[in-house]
Amino acid sequence: MEAASVAEEFAALYGREPEGVWQAPGRINLIGEHTDYNDGFVLPVALPHAARVAVARRDDGLVRVHSSQGDGAVVEFTVDSLAPRSVAGWAAYPAGALWVLREDGHPVPGIDLHLDSDVPFGAGLSSSAALQCAVLLALDELLGLGIERPRLARLAQRAENDYVGAPVGVMDQTASLCCTEGAALFLDTRDMAQRQVPLDLAAAGLVLLVVDTRVEHGHADGAYRRRREGCERSADLLGVKALRDVEAAGGRELDVLLARLPEEELRRLTRHVVTENARVREAVGLLDAGELRSLGPVLTAGHASQRDDFAISCPQSDAAVDTALAAGALGARQTGGGFGGCVIVLTEPAQVPGITAAVTAAYAAQDGWNAPAFFTATPAPGARRLR
Ligand code: ADP
Numbered sequence: 001m002e003a004a005s006v007a008e009e010f011a012a013l014y015g016r017e018p019e020g021v022w023q024a025p026g027r028i029n030l031i032g033e034h035t036d037y038n039d040g041f042v043l044p045v046a047l048p049h050a051a052r053v054a055v056a057r058r059d060d061g062l063v064r065v066h067s068s069q070g071d072g073a074v075v076e077f078t079v080d081s082l083a084p085r086s087v088a089g090w091a092a093y094p095a096g097a098l099w100v101l102r103e104d105g106h107p108v109p110g111i112d113l114h115l116d117s118d119v120p121f122g123a124g125l126s127s128s129a130a131l132q133c134a135v136l137l138a139l140d141e142l143l144g145l146g147i148e149r150p151r152l153a154r155l156a157q158r159a160e161n162d163y164v165g166a167p168v169g170v171m172d173q174t175a176s177l178c179c180t181e182g183a184a185l186f187l188d189t190r191d192m193a194q195r196q197v198p199l200d201l202a203a204a205g206l207v208l209l210v211v212d213t214r215v216e217h218g219h220a221d222g223a224y225r226r227r228r229e230g231c232e233r234s235a236d237l238l239g240v241k242a243l244r245d246v247e248a249a250g251g252r253e254l255d256v257l258l259a260r261l262p263e264e265e266l267r268r269l270t271r272h273v274v275t276e277n278a279r280v281r282e283a284v285g286l287l288d289a290g291e292l293r294s295l296g297p298v299l300t301a302g303h304a305s306q307r308d309d310f311a312i313s314c315p316q317s318d319a320a321v322d323t324a325l326a327a328g329a330l331g332a333r334q335t336g337g338g339f340g341g342c343v344i345v346l347t348e349p350a351q352v353p354g355i356t357a358a359v360t361a362a363y364a365a366q367d368g369w370n371a372p373a374f375f376t377a378t379p380a381p382g383a384r385r386l387r
């Protein structure tokens with residue numbers, strides 16, 4: 001799917017040339033899960049998989065959007081009619097991009113838009129942020145707004161929260177907009193401070209194998225909301241602004257602190273967030289020191305924490321992790337919001353055939369499990385204009 005073919009499809013649909021083509025990638029998160037809405041740390045990597053949009057402005061306030069992965073229909077609405085959730089389905093993402101820019105004080109025109117994406121939906125690779133960010137970057141450039149990327153990521157998050165209605169944090173959008181090729185993005189979601197941390201897997205003789213469990217997660221569902229609310233309540237009870245602020249505590253110190261929370265569920269949620277923030281910083285330290293193999297146990301510990309404390313894993317993800325480790329992987333964890341999606345596996349290339357065979361067999365042995373899919377992840381560039 002090249003920029004030229006997205007532009008050609010645009011021309012065939014709308015009978016004119018697009019003003020440009022932009023792309024924004026999906027991501028995996030190395031470590032730092034459910035920390036982003038707790039003002040914490042994350043360490044995502046952009047994927048070669050991306051959403052590409054061809055866009056041209058209109059002068060009549062009409063918006064027409066089409067997706068190659070949609071039902072074939074061109075969805076139409078007007079800029080004037082935009083209000084939270086006024087457009088449903090996938091078109092809510094481009095509608096949300098227009099809405100949030102208008103809310104931010106910019107006059108927005110109508111547009112024609114054609115989308116083509118190879119980020120799988122609902123697989124925890126953030127197809128929604130890829131789409132949202134591709135449209136926002138296109139509008140930012142077409143309208144000459146010059147919005148800094150971290151702020152554009154905040155606007156993308158606001159569109160997903162307030163327009164689409166999904167209570168997501170800011171990691172996915174920042175990864176899509178700010179990641180660079182060959183690096184992981186160390187992001188402090190409190191102040192958006194960020195640093196590119198070189199991640200040369202090949203030089204370390206390693207690969208990141210991604211296992212798509214083929215279990216579709218759902219972000220806007222009650223489970224995500226419940227955890228988010230539990231984290232906020234815990235922070236209140238502990239007298240801090242966000243759970244990120246209990247970062248200093250560890251070991252016994254952490255136990256003493258957790259004992260102040262009145263419910264086991266809150267203690268578990270808090271323990272995950274606090275230890276996960278520590279794991280992100282540990283992982284960054286290992287990458288900086290070039291000790292990539294030592295990242296394995298950190299990933300695996302992160303999985304145990306999200307399985308046992310945050311309770312966002314599922315049998316398919318646990319099976320992929322356990323099977324990969326038994327087949328010689330250095331470390332493995334479910335990545336993304338949880339309840340399925342993808343598992344990342346850090347391993348030597350020589351182990352990949354054995355791991356994929358073992359995971360495939362483990363899934364086949366279970367009734368009703370979809371066959372898993374696999375690819376290897378190489379850190380790709382963030383969002384950019386293609387033409
Ligand atoms: P994730 O972001 O993890 O892939 P989400 O549930 O957050 O999962 O977002 C998936 C939704 O994003 C889809 O249901 C669809 O509405 C929208 N989407 C993403 N990419 C496309 C696309 N290429 N065409 C149409 N809709 C898309």
Ligand code: MG
Pocket residue numbers: 126127128129172219
């Ligand atoms: Mg999403």
